[in-house]
Every structure is written in C-alpha cells, then in structure tokens.
Amino acid sequence: MLIQFSVENYLSIRDKLFLSLEPSADKVHPENIISKGGSRATSTITIYGANASGKSSLFKAITVAFNMIRNSNNVQVTDVLPVVPFKFDFESRNKPTSFEFTFIAKDEKKYVYGFSATKEKIVEEYLYYYSSSKPSLIFDISEQKETKFPRRHKVKLETAYQMNTSKKLFLATATNWNVECTKVPFEWLAESIDTFTDVTNLSGYAFEKYRTDEDNEYVDFTKDLLRQADINISSINVDAKEVSKAGQIPLEGIMIQGRMMRPNFLEKQYHMEITTSHTIREENGKEIEFTLGLHEESLGTQQIFFYGPFLKDAFEKGKTLVLDGIDKSLHPSIVKFIMNLFRDSEVNKNGAQLIATTHETRLLSLEVFRRDQIYFTEKDADTGVTDLYSLDEFSVRKTENIEKGYLMGRYGAIPFLQTEEVL
Secondary structure, eight states, X not given: OEEEEEEESBTTBOSOEEEEOOOOSOOXXXXXXXXXXXXXXXXXXXXXXXXXXXXXXXXXXXXXXXXHHHXXXXXXXXXXXXXXXXXXXXXXXXXXXXXXEEEEOTTSOEEEEEEEEOSSOEEEEEEEEESSSSEEEEEEEESSSOOXXXXXXXXXXXXXXXXXXXXXXXXXXXXXXXXXXXXXXXXXXXXXXXXXXXXGGHHHHHHHHHHTOTTOHHHHHHHHHHHHTTOOOOEEEEEEEEOOOTTSOOOSEEEETTEEEOXXXXXXXXXXXXXXXXXXXXXXXXXXXXXXXXGGSOHHHHHHHHHHHHHHHHHHHTOEEEEEOTTTTOOHHHHHHHHHHTTOTTTOTTOOEEEEEOOXXXXXXXXXXXXXXXXXXXXXXXXXXXXEEEGXXXXXXXXXXXXXXXXXXXXXXXXXXXXXXXX
C-alpha cells in the first residue's frame, strides 16, 4: 500500500513535491479508505491540471524511480542514469534528482525508501522501517556523511556494499546478495506498482496477459467488466499462434491484427487474432450472433479491453495502478465506473489503489471523492516550475460545486487563454 511519494528536481519539478495518499481527519467517504499494517491510505487519487502543467512530469518521475529500482542489477558502469533535472535555472541543472516512497509492504511494516542521483551516479540512498512511532535504520548511504548500518545486519550489509557500484542502487544489490532485511521492501517496490505514462502503451502488455491466459481468467474478467460498463459483448476469443520462418531468426513481438507489437520481455513472435461476439435481437425476437475483430470495436471498448488484465491483477494482488490520462477515449461514466471499482469492498478486497490524471471535470464531486483525493498541478508562467497541491488545502464547503469552482479558476490549475490574440 502506497502512503506517499515525493520527488525533487525532475523535469518541470524543481522544488520537492509530495503526493500523499494518507487521509486527513475528515470522516466523509470511509469507503474510500483502505487499511494495512495499522496505517490508512486513500484508494484513489485524481490529478487535474492544464496541459503542460506538470502532470506527466510527476507520473514520469514515479515511473523512472521504479524502473531504476527494478533494473538496477542490470546497470553497467558505462550507462547513463535516466534522471533529467530541472533545466530552467543553473543551480538545479547541477543538483541531483531525489525520489522517496513511503509504503506498507507484505509484512505489514511501514517503510521509507529514498535515493538521489545524477546521470553519473547514485549520491544518496536510505531505507528505514517503523516498528514504533520512531523510524528504525536499515541503511543510510551518502557521499556527504558516514555510511550507516544497524549492528544486527552490519556484516551482511557491509559485504553487499563492497559489491555495489556507483550506478547501482544498494537496495537491489543487497537483495541480490540475499540480505534478508532488504528483501521485503525491494519486492514491494519491484512488484506492487504498475505505472503507465501513456495508456496507449497498455496494449502490448495486455495482449501478453491474454496470450498466456490458459484458464481464460483474464478474458472472463474483462468480459464481465465490459458487461458492467453496458457494452454489448457476449464473448471474447483470443487466438495466438507462434510464428516461425525457416532459415530466419524470429523477431521478438506479437502481431496484433496485422500490426507488430514488440514488448521487450518476449522471446518469440506470435500472431494474435482477437474477436468479439455480439448477440443481436431482430424485430421478430430471434437472436443472431455477429463477430467483429477487436480493431473494429470502438476506441473506448478497446481501452477497457487493455485495462482488464491490470485491473484484475491489481484487485487480486493489492497493487497500485498509476495511469496518465485515464479518460482517453472513454466516456465519463466509464471512467467513474472504473474508479468506483476501487471504492467497492466486494471488488477491491486486497487494498488496490489507483492514481490517475484526467481532464474530465464531471468527476469533480465531493459526492464521490474526499477533498484529500483531488490534486492539482500548476506551472508558474515566469519560472516554469510545477506545483502540486490538493483540494484539502482550500476551505471548501461540503455542498460546494467543485467542478464549477475549478472551471472558474478558484483552485488554479487551469489554462489562461489569450482569446483576444487568438481571435
């Protein structure tokens, strides 16, 4: 369960920003709160803001941080680390980028993990856990101060530290060297969050889930999802065949309706045909079934089809989904339906979470969300710096029309159009 993420000096983010899922003392909408290990967090966060205000910078920061953690053991000494500092002032250009996560892992302990990096090296990294109100050290490594290890794990941590390099995260290295105290937090960071900075990139991964779905569990889940979303599809068929050409080395990828998809984790090439069936009732009452290729379905239907496997995994494993542009090609009612799944305790039994950006203002309602679930991004026109803040920072009445207030600019985070110059 994710409690908080912070980032400093990345893309349009210069100053340290906090995205907190820890709920305020407000008692409204208890169905929007999940609990684990004695801690609480909101199940969903929605983020609004004008185009180029920094929403994508925030989501890219989350994605880059997780990719650095997950891929750390594969980093070579010649590699360039994928951090991009704020470039609109000379001081920030030369400062490291910093990330921090606060979360509850599967052992139900609260952990705080963070690191700072330049393109050349990791300059700071730390991991703490809570067994009481005070944090307990697992490791704290920095160029600016003495390396700290707890006495209990010092020998193993020091041994792993000798094997680490300046471009690898020590958390990953220590876990790879079987240091027990880093295993649980590393596994959470490596497995419990799926981020998508472009929802159109879901397709390749989703198709691989469907291809290996021997018991049709993902297909059945998605079919039920489409039914609940009032989309008339009676069945879905996935036909995957391995493609091989004599005398040629097969490319990695999946052929989808004639288009090659190449997720980097595939070792073979497949041709896939996905068809949907629609049961149509004629005027005489007779039912007839018609078949369509997935590419013939609406973009909204295709998008739900791509969301299906990730929603199923999130609900079953208690994962956190991070989606930039959840409303792409979807009707507001469908977006609201997906978000409401995370509020439904019968569906969301394991504490899954959703963090999503959207421009769909019809979702801005205190009848659905708590004030601490609504965030805004705004970029300063003079400095180019992104700010992130929640509706909870405003004095908002429970009966207030949040959508109207937002569109009127009461909370900022909207574009200021120079209409006279345009017209």
